[in-house]
Amino acid sequence: MAKESSSRRDFLKGAGVAGASVAAAASGIAACTPDVKTAANAATPEAASESWLILTPQQAAFFTAAADTIIPKDALSPSGSESGVPVFIDRQLASAWGGGDRMYRAGPFVKGTPEQGYQLPLTPHQFFVAGVRAADAWCEKTYGKTFDRLDQPKRDEALTAMQKGTAEFDGLDSKQFFAALLTINMEGFFADPIYGGNRDKASWRMLGFPGLPATYAEQVDEYRDKRYPMTEPQSIADFS
């Protein structure tokens, strides 16, 4: 199975090239829709400059704004989008995982109790598409603007409302959406950079996580209660 994932990555690399032309065509369409284009350009230059495998420009703008709110730029690290978190999300949602691979998808679909876990018929990609749309609709109703066009205090406020579940989404639980959004942001920020996030190993530098090769049998004695001398974190690509 590990082997399949490797070829999945190769596939994604290839798809990235093809994806560029698809995205270019898509932005051509977007250009006819002034609202979307303005939104993407005004709030999120990062989102506009990427080529996306599966995200629409508006979804990319949402994820970019969310990543920068969840992981703001400061002295400790670059922002979520500067670290590539939206790229990570795009690739994950376009991956087999995002498409519901290795997921039990037969009905009947019943809401169930919280203890019974996720019971929606949606794949992760479909769930996030629905969630972003619902979040933007709620932001428009509440603030008159989509999430990506809000100023920072309002973005904080909006995400807090979703986290608490007080943001009333149409047909979706905002708390559940926020939990999934937070998880995928953390994965993107902290995963190995081969997945498109954690650019320049920004989060590993921030934490002091040395990365690979992680063979410490000879070091454990020496570094008990003593800082490990990390110069430059190493990732999978550094050894490939």
Place this chain on the structure above:
Amino acid sequence: MVTKLKEVDAVIIGQGLTGVTMAKELTMAGLTVVGLERGPDRRPQEEVVLPRIRDELKYNARKELMIDNAVDTVTFRNNSEQTALPIRRWGAFLPGEGVGGTTNHWGGLHWRFLPADFHIRSEITQRYGASAIPADMTIADWPVSYDELEPYFDKFDKLCGVSGKAGNLKGRKIAGGNVFEGARANEYPNPPIKTSAGGLLFAKAAQEVGFHPFPTPFSAPSQSYTNVYGIALGRCEYCGFCGRNSCEANAKATSATHVMPVLRNDPKYTLRTRAFVKQINYDKQAKKVTGVTWIDMKTGEEYEQPAGMVILSAFTLGNTHMMLYSGIGEPYDPKTGKGVVGKNYCYQFEANGTAFFENKVLNPFMGSPGDRIAFDDFNGENFDHSGLGFFGGGYIVGGSGASPPIAGRQLPEGSPQWGAEWKKQTVKWYYGAMDFNTQGSVYASRANYLDLDPTYKDAIGRPLLRMTYNGTDNDHKMSRYLLSRLEIVVKAMNPTSYSLRPRPRNFTIVPYQSTHNTGGTMMGSNPRDSVVNRFGQSWDAHNLFITGASLFPQQHGYNPTGTLGALMYLTTDKIVKDYIGKPGPLVHA
């Protein structure tokens, strides 16, 4: 159209830890063996290598090595009033698939149950009176004793290359080891894993408050080691990625590296992967099984594999499902308490905690599950339960390390989960967090059981297994007591802050808690109360044997693998020595 294959001496369902080892032992005894594995083959030299294996997203977050939920899963509900719903992607527990099974990704904590655990019902009755055991607590004595299992525990230690420190050698207590453990004939095959900085702090504090700390036994060599099958194993590298990942050092025990290299090319052995067994074929009149029917998940074609003997070695849940679907043994009915298949299902009752130290450098990224320190003062009947209002217990463990960055970041309670302040706190505490665990027992309850789901089906049209489970009052009280004992040690370490996390009232299938599912095909001394006898032999078909934690009458306060490994060797030994020469029931009840 079913293709009938050539009969073999034995067919084994599941090529995980016990299935592969059983195949090795039976071929050594001269039998022809077919091993059927639902998942893929696993080629450690190709797949489990640096740098690709250090991928926390793929293995930990996306759970690469687990059973494919698109093919099947289990449904879950807290009680029989509710409608069970499918686990759509694994959460609370993680059964693996592929050659090596769940041992490809296990944490490697390698324990033996206590001598008294094997006669727990009698022990409690003797100490506290027969009326002390609640009516709905369906705990039972095991049909084997610790002493009978000791040689098999020992052999299993030598298969895995376990590292640890004995606390009881032939009855002689040894300080620094677990003085509560049953007598060992031999020291562990390898010295303990080096203790982490956090483990040392924990050991010192536990000692100060009067408990008996020792290094956690770990199922990997701490130095080069040649195992019982002559395979040269590597040593633990303290990589910090152990929990859901395979070991590139060939150290952590899995049958993929610790057995398969000397089995794979044996002409008496045939391995079939992506071979999904549909049912065991059962001749009820003859009280025998005739083989299995399986589906090739590469082509969809169905095969019948006739065999003189069937060994059922799937994961706990798969074992019970196979018995129920194949119609072997009477299904358990919680209303009447009658029937046995699906009875005494248990789910390990773990509760955790974290302490934060402002001025400690615990290097959380380097480490091994074996670098922690445990104490066993509050396990099983190691302590007096008079007046406590519960039975059972568990070992308590603490230490630092093995915290990769996606899942391994701990924050003090009430810290923000995102934003600038979250980041500050994350950086502040990454090097100073220490984790604790209490490995609580589960004393089986009449209300908790496994049966077939009436609604949901797997990819080949069989009903899914249905799990009805919730924590009992007894187990909640036990768990809170363990946390209160842990708290004594945590306070003695004088951390900047700490939090202990009691289990929520209701069991939930998210998030991850423990993969220790036990019971469902319990062993016992008679067919009215159990599915198999002391040798894992079915009461309903003498040529059907079961291995794994599904045999446990209840779950004790330890990780299950050490004990299920010993049971597997007992079964193997009995088959080779007695059953092959004279097939028939090995126990007359």
